[in-house]
């Protein structure tokens with residue numbers, strides 16, 4: 001390791017330089033807790049005052065940060081605006097509504113994301129160690145024991161009342177006040193979005209979708225025979241509100257599907273003022289917003305950002321959510337607030353899947369009732385923030401010059417942009433040959449655009465294997481840029 005200290009420097013500067021060297025060498029990474037002042041003083045035989053002086057110096061340089069009663073932590077590098085992904089060239093209001101085209105590679109990518117033995121940068125799920133698996137296993141046994149045969153009967157729509165009561169309580173944190181009677185439990189967020197769209201859209205209708213957006217939303221829009229107008233998502237502020245307004249003015253937009261908080265794949269949050277403005281615009285232009293707030297609980301900051309629904313005077317926003325990312329994707333428990341379309345959605349639920357898995361509803365209700373969920377959420381937010389920061393820094397360190405990367409404020413995915421001409425589909429095939437999954441940008445576009453971008457999931461830690469995988473990806477990217 002390079003030594004940047006000089007014996008002539010004051011002691012606290014020498015200690016600060018040593019700590020900085022350890023950070024540069026990757027011994028301590030973004031978000032890591034640094035040795036306490038006391039252990040620094042003991043291990044390096046300096047006074048406590050010198051150790052504090054060293055940390056204060058690093059704090060002034062922006063290298064470390066002090067957290068209340070928790071000590072000093074490595075500060076994530078600030079990403080300059082010119083390293084964030086650029087606004088996409090979605091045609092928005094200028095272009096005609098399009099039919100969604102899906103990339104030929106979609107099925108291979110989906111198959112690979114969770115394949116055994118593959119480094120799962122493609123899978124937008126927290127890894128097993130992060131999910132509350134043992135708690136859920138215990139609850140499975142206890143709820144079945146206590147409820148007996150009911151566990152194996154249909155839990156007819158709108159779903160179990162005890163679960164709806166708990167969901168209603170948790171929605172308060174999103175700024176939403178509803179009674180349990182206004183909630184319909186769904187089989188995950190995708191089921192909720194499907195029911196929302198089908199409750200008022202017909203084939204051929206125009207919907208505004210974000211660019212980029214989660215490919216599941218694009219597949220739904222395609223399968224339901226709707227036409228799409230793409231509206232760009234900005235790296236910091238989520239959907240571009242001016243472009244959205246332009247789309248509302250220029251096209252007969254019936255619905256608009258938005259991810260307000262910790263957007264997949266951008267990681268952005270729509271600022272509160274913009275949320276308010278979007279709801280006003282939608283009301284004015286008689287557009288119904290379908291809100292997908294799946295990642296809202298996974299914030300890196302101090303508190304949960306509000307949902308769009310929090311600003312709804314009534315009937316403008318259909319709010320959808322699920323516990324897939326915060327508790328467990330396989331439980332398939334989500335919800336929808338359909339407002340006046342309640343009976344339509346309930347009937348659609350009967351028609352499309354009858355009911356959800358009863359035991360899943362029981363387990364989630366039991367978990368929410370125990371109060372252990374908040375502790376679990378506090379824990380996974382920290383872990384996911386840490387993993388995301390560390391993987392982002394590793395990419396910034398290893399990838400070729402010209403790589404741009406998102407700066408997520410929550411969730412656990414990164415959106416990476418390579419120079420124009422880069423082909424992320426070819427890149428993903430090459431990566432898969434080396435047993436690494438990523439998701440190419442074309443899947444996040446209604447028209448198979450965004451070819452020079454790709455998504456990396458940080459649901460698993462940056463360990464030796466994934467560190468090596470980032471090195472391989474960086475070399476594959478460089479080779480493609482060099483035309484090899």
Ligand SMILES: Cc1ncc(COP(=O)(O)O)c(C=O)c1O
Pocket residue numbers: 124187188189190191214216259264292294321322323324329333334
């Ligand atoms: C933005 C977004 N919406 C919906 C879903 C699907 O959620 P669920 O598993 O709850 O159906 C995902 C899954 O990755 C997602 O990222």
